[in-house]
Amino acid sequence: MSAFLPALDFVTLVSLVCAFVVLGVSVALYQDASNSLNRFPGPYLARWTGYYQAYFDIVKDGGWLDHLQELHRKYAIKVRSSVLARMKYLHFSDPLAYGDIYSNPKSMKDPKAYGAFLQPLATLVQTDSREVSARKPLISPFFSRQAVLNNLQETITFTVDKLLHQLTANHSTGKIPANLNLAYRSTAFDIISTYCFAKSPDIVSSPAFQSETLVGLDTSLSSVKFTTHSRIIRTLASHMPDWLGTKLGLKAVLDQTKDIVAMVDETLRTSEDADSDHRTIFSSILEGVRNGEYASRRESQTITRAWLIDEGVVLRFAGSDTTSNACTIGTRCLLADPRMLEKLMKELDEAWPDKNTPVKLEILERLPYLTAVIKESLRLSHGTVSPMKRVIGAGGAKIAGLYVPEGTSVAMGNTFVHLSPQVFPEPTRFYPERWLESNSGVLEKYLVAFGKGPRSCLGVNLAWCEMYVILGSIFRKLDLKPTVDVSSPWKFKEYFLPVYEENILHVTVRERP
Numbered sequence: 001m002s003a004f005l006p007a008l009d010f011v012t013l014v015s016l017v018c019a020f021v022v023l024g025v026s027v028a029l030y031q032d033a034s035n036s037l038n039r040f041p042g043p044y045l046a047r048w049t050g051y052y053q054a055y056f057d058i059v060k061d062g063g064w065l066d067h068l069q070e071l072h073r074k075y076a077i078k079v080r081s082s083v084l085a086r087m088k089y090l091h092f093s094d095p096l097a098y099g100d101i102y103s104n105p106k107s108m109k110d111p112k113a114y115g116a117f118l119q120p121l122a123t124l125v126q127t128d129s130r131e132v133s134a135r136k137p138l139i140s141p142f143f144s145r146q147a148v149l150n151n152l153q154e155t156i157t158f159t160v161d162k163l164l165h166q167l168t169a170n171h172s173t174g175k176i177p178a179n180l181n182l183a184y185r186s187t188a189f190d191i192i193s194t195y196c197f198a199k200s201p202d203i204v205s206s207p208a209f210q211s212e213t214l215v216g217l218d219t220s221l222s223s224v225k226f227t228t229h230s231r232i233i234r235t236l237a238s239h240m241p242d243w244l245g246t247k248l249g250l251k252a253v254l255d256q257t258k259d260i261v262a263m264v265d266e267t268l269r270t271s272e273d274a275d276s277d278h279r280t281i282f283s284s285i286l287e288g289v290r291n292g293e294y295a296s297r298r299e300s301q302t303i304t305r306a307w308l309i310d311e312g313v314v315l316r317f318a319g320s321d322t323t324s325n326a327c328t329i330g331t332r333c334l335l336a337d338p339r340m341l342e343k344l345m346k347e348l349d350e351a352w353p354d355k356n357t358p359v360k361l362e363i364l365e366r367l368p369y370l371t372a373v374i375k376e377s378l379r380l381s382h383g384t385v386s387p388m389k390r391v392i393g394a395g396g397a398k399i400a401g402l403y404v405p406e407g408t409s410v411a412m413g414n415t416f417v418h419l420s421p422q423v424f425p426e427p428t429r430f431y432p433e434r435w436l437e438s439n440s441g442v443l444e445k446y447l448v449a450f451g452k453g454p455r456s457c458l459g460v461n462l463a464w465c466e467m468y469v470i471l472g473s474i475f476r477k478l479d480l481k482p483t484v485d486v487s488s489p490w491k492f493k494e495y496f497l498p499v500y501e502e503n504i505l506h507v508t509v510r511e512r513p
């Protein structure tokens, strides 16, 4: 290059540069003029570059959701009461749009967005319908209600008992407060890890619930903002040598992956001795392989060591923070309102008179107020908070009454539904009673924490079971005293899931009589 430059005279060089600039601008203007999304309002810059969002994701550190809200306020099409903002994709805020987007069987997950995850073989990340139908049937039987009841009730109760023991032993009145968000995360993480690998990492027993494993999960979540916007970063992150990862502060993430690899290899080695009374996901799949249950070519091609590793990483991630976030928000809000807390405790005391005898899930599931508390906790924790992008399939689609052409990337963040004042009056108020009113049936459609449609949450039965047992046991057996202000609004960063401030919920505990 340096040998070439001096050969050009100054005028030729300037002319070449100008020609490139003019060409670039012309192509961009042409593409802009022919962009069928132009009829939707939105910031001009966002038409030109996806880095518009990158600024809010990276520089404003998880600030995209707040900005989307501002955009919807600014570009509202008031006449239709349906609100759109045009970006490289369309984002909707009319609650009616949610079902149109996510229940449409022809819409697929957007490969550009889901490529941000570094586990390309995992079910959650698949964007191609053939790949989804190869992988999902392998793991979905383990998440049916019956499978959860048969395989997991004991593990859940055992792990929650450990949680309660830790809290009473180390965080009772007068001792250091517990970070209950970490405590719930540890509990859910141990449960899903046990179900995948028959081995609990037992992080719920870590002192003060501090563990490198959770640091690893946090780092993975916060790095999504980089991997979403740069293929180069994705490639580098996938092929980085360990020493570089450690230097870049990613040791906890690398250790997690090593941990999973070791557990997958262990399962591959020992699955022949699998204990059939406690079926775990991966050993059961491998047992199925040996018994010839997965005979088709596609199945045998899917069940590989690499798939087990990717699926293991993503299942642990998908199955821990979501459930624990709902428990955290529910607990925080109950502690802020003694009337609601008392109502819940009274219901639990009546249904579960002897707290030292284990309670059956079916009994907790029948409790109306506990169920309403869980729904309200799901609503205000949202599940995922980043808008989950879908690409419109052949023939286009009608979304909230508007035609959207094939190939368009569309999304609607869960927060836009859950915080809609038209659907949920006083939307930021924690108010379980709204789920018990005579007309509450209509609200169910708008509880979208688990998503909707063909790619909605696979772990919904497990999640509900965990939330019943965790919240039921905590409030039946313990009195919690918050040591942080629980009455003010809380904040989170949008890292696909909500990531709360460190002091979202600290408590000391006392055993209830």
Ligand code: HEM
Residues within 6 Å of the ligand: 123, 124, 125, 136, 192, 315, 316, 318, 319, 320, 322, 323, 324, 326, 382, 383, 384, 388, 448, 449, 450, 451, 454, 455, 456, 457, 458, 459, 460, 462, 463
């Ligand atoms: C309160 C708890 C939970 C909430 C709110 C929740 C929410 C969600 C949401 C919104 C999605 C859709 C993601 C997307 O479209 O990109 C999803 C997908 C998924 N969830 Fe959950 N989840 C929860 C618990 C769990 C648990 C315990 C598991 C078990 C490991 C799990 C496993 C999955 C899987 C495998 C998918 C991918 C499904 C697919 O792509 O077809 N989730 N979840």
